[in-house]
Amino acid sequence: MKCGIVGLPNVGKSTLFNALTKAGIEAANYPFCTIEPNVGVVEVPDPRLKQLAEIVKPQRVVPAIVEFVDIAGLVKGASQGEGLGNQFLANIRETDAIVHVVRCFEDSNIVHVSGSVDPLRDIEVIDTELALADLATVDKALNRYRKPAQAGDKTAKALVPVLERCHAQLDAGRPIRALALSDEERALLKPFCLLTAKPVLYAANVDEHGFGDDNLHLRAVREHAAQEGAQVVAISAAIEAEIIELPDEDKAIFLEEMGMSEPGLNRLIRAAYRLLGLHTFFTAGVKEVRAWTIPIGATAPQAAGVIHSDFERGFIRAQVIAFDDFIRYRGEAGAREAGKMRAEGKEYVVQDGDVIHFLFNV
Numbered sequence: 001m002k003c004g005i006v007g008l009p010n011v012g013k014s015t016l017f018n019a020l021t022k023a024g025i026e027a028a029n030y031p032f033c034t035i036e037p038n039v040g041v042v043e044v045p046d047p048r049l050k051q052l053a054e055i056v057k058p059q060r061v062v063p064a065i066v067e068f069v070d071i072a073g074l075v076k077g078a079s080q081g082e083g084l085g086n087q088f089l090a091n092i093r094e095t096d097a098i099v100h101v102v103r104c105f106e107d108s109n110i111v112h113v114s115g116s117v118d119p120l121r122d123i124e125v126i127d128t129e130l131a132l133a134d135l136a137t138v139d140k141a142l143n144r145y146r147k148p149a150q151a152g153d154k155t156a157k158a159l160v161p162v163l164e165r166c167h168a169q170l171d172a173g174r175p176i177r178a179l180a181l182s183d184e185e186r187a188l189l190k191p192f193c194l195l196t197a198k199p200v201l202y203a204a205n206v207d208e209h210g211f212g213d214d215n216l217h218l219r220a221v222r223e224h225a226a227q228e229g230a231q232v233v234a235i236s237a238a239i240e241a242e243i244i245e246l247p248d249e250d251k252a253i254f255l256e257e258m259g260m261s262e263p264g265l266n267r268l269i270r271a272a273y274r275l276l277g278l279h280t281f282f283t284a285g286v287k288e289v290r291a292w293t294i295p296i297g298a299t300a301p302q303a304a305g306v307i308h309s310d311f312e313r314g315f316i317r318a319q320v321i322a323f324d325d326f327i328r329y330r331g332e333a334g335a336r337e338a339g340k341m342r343a344e345g346k347e348y349v350v351q352d353g354d355v356i357h358f359l360f361n362v
């Protein structure tokens, strides 16, 4: 699962992406990931891992990871092939969610592509490009499926009315994500990878003093996002870039001076993880305490399959302890004695923070 970072030029995308990459993992520890230059694989900061490790005292602790893709080059006219145009849009298609960076800082030294700082106008420019690209995709699909639909083709007959609704939505300047669609309709649209169907969060790039409501740019982004039901993470790319260069012992002092309890990147990473519809279960053995990533709603066998496909195939049951119980009763033995270890079967929907031991046939 990947999050694409988009935004107009000069809003701070690269600064933010570089900070994320530097905060990122050692590629050697994750041999199963091919890490391309525009992809940053970062750990999901989760204080629960430390709590588990204090009890279990494992040899190693492995956090969950999330991928960010730096998508540079979106400019006005991209859907018409300006700038990197179609290449850029193809890169977004491959992501599962979008972090939209908007400039909410004033700095006369840094040129704004449109001449002034105006995050709502910037958001509209990007949204328009994405909507135009989707409109082209939908038009093409309608041309292709209308005839077969008239001829009685079942898939085409189901698809055409959905595409027509998408067309009307985009024509009205609204994103597909705001369209009420059933699960079946969503599944029908999935192969088209519509850009405006992807969930979005706004990363408002502010300066050192720009985190408050007196930053009118930030306020405007918050109000806009609230209407869309989207989240805003206020972050200063410039400060994050500084923090990441500091030796660990200086980080805490710097953060305290800035009045921050943790780097803003942590908030951004966690928000992106949620935006992707992901959450975490744990395994807690003496060899390894580990956070595993699953889509919200995944069942116990599906969660087992994230560890190993054999675990899913041979799934018998899951022994589950809720995170809070695991901590309260100081580990598995204590939780079991207190009657807090549950045996769950194939239908069980794994909850965020579950500490799980899987039983399976091989």
Ligand code: GDP
Pocket: 007, 008, 009, 010, 011, 012, 013, 014, 015, 016, 105, 106, 107, 110, 205, 206, 207, 236, 237, 238, 239
């Ligand atoms: P991109 O084109 O969106 O990738 O933007 P960059 O990350 O290259 O940033 C463009 C310029 O803005 C660079 O000179 C950055 O140093 C500067 N910049 C980025 N973030 C901030 C910020 O939070 N405050 C200020 N004052 N400058 C920033």
